[in-house]
Amino acid sequence: MSLKFNIDETFEFDQLKDLEWIPLGNNKFHCLKNGKKYIAEVKSIDPNGKQMEIRIAGHNYQVKIKEALDQLIEAMGLNQISAGKLSSVHAPMPGMVLDVLVKPGQTIEPGADLLILEAMKMENVIQADGSGVVASVIIEKGAAVDKGQLLIEME
Numbered sequence: 001m002s003l004k005f006n007i008d009e010t011f012e013f014d015q016l017k018d019l020e021w022i023p024l025g026n027n028k029f030h031c032l033k034n035g036k037k038y039i040a041e042v043k044s045i046d047p048n049g050k051q052m053e054i055r056i057a058g059h060n061y062q063v064k065i066k067e068a069l070d071q072l073i074e075a076m077g078l079n080q081i082s083a084g085k086l087s088s089v090h091a092p093m094p095g096m097v098l099d100v101l102v103k104p105g106q107t108i109e110p111g112a113d114l115l116i117l118e119a120m121k122m123e124n125v126i127q128a129d130g131s132g133v134v135a136s137v138i139i140e141k142g143a144a145v146d147k148g149q150l151l152i153e154m155e
Contacts, residue, residue, distance in 0.1 A: 004066040004071060005063050005064070005065060007061045007063050020032040021040075024039070027041055028040065028042075029041075029042070038056050039056070040054050040056045041055045043060060050064060050065040050066070050067070051063065051065065052065070085130050085131060086108055086128050086129060086130035086131055086132035087132075087154055088151075088154055089114055089115075089126065089151045089152040090149060090150055090151060091117065091145040091149045092117075092126065093119045093124075094144075094145060094147050095117045095119030095124070095145060096117070096118045096119075096142070096143070096144055096145075097115060097141055097143045097151075098117065098118050098123060099115060099141055100114075100115045100137055100140065100141055101113045102114050102115070102137065102152065103137065104134050104137060106133070106134045107131075107132075107133050108128045108131060108132050108133065108154075109128065110128055110130055110131055111127050111128060112127060112128045113125050113126075114128055114151075114152060115151065117145070126151075132154040133154065133155040134154060134155075135153040136152070136153045137151075137153075138151055139151050139152075
């Protein structure tokens with residue numbers, strides 16, 4: 001996967017497929033998109049927030065940078081957190097349950113850690129996307145799970 005750039009929540013470009021960037025120095029780049037040439041100037045950059053502001057043709061644009069991990073998290077839907085009533089919890093991906101962090105009868109708040117799932121040699125903490133009470137824990141530590149498999153039932 002390559003970097004993806006989301007510009008003003010309107011346009012998304014793939015670094016390798018859609019754009020050609022040539023550094024000109026002084027925070028300026030020559031950009032080629034669909035045969036059109038642009039001069040882009042990086043006005044500010046926030047590497048921790050993975051954002052930057054660029055200026056092209058007299059207009060400033062906010063750019064969000066999505067690395068391979070960001071794209072994978074988005075593709076699996078793990079970046080979607082709501083604060084409603086928590087329904088049953090299903091595996092977002094296939095993997096191995098490393099630990100179960102909740103018990104039946106336990107009250108859960110949004111963002112609470114529910115379990116740790118190892119997938120693709122990475123530990124993923126599965127968090128609650130809402131509030132509720134654990135009715136039953138279907139899986140056990142060490143269990144292999146498939147994507148979409150029921151893990152925890154909620155009341």
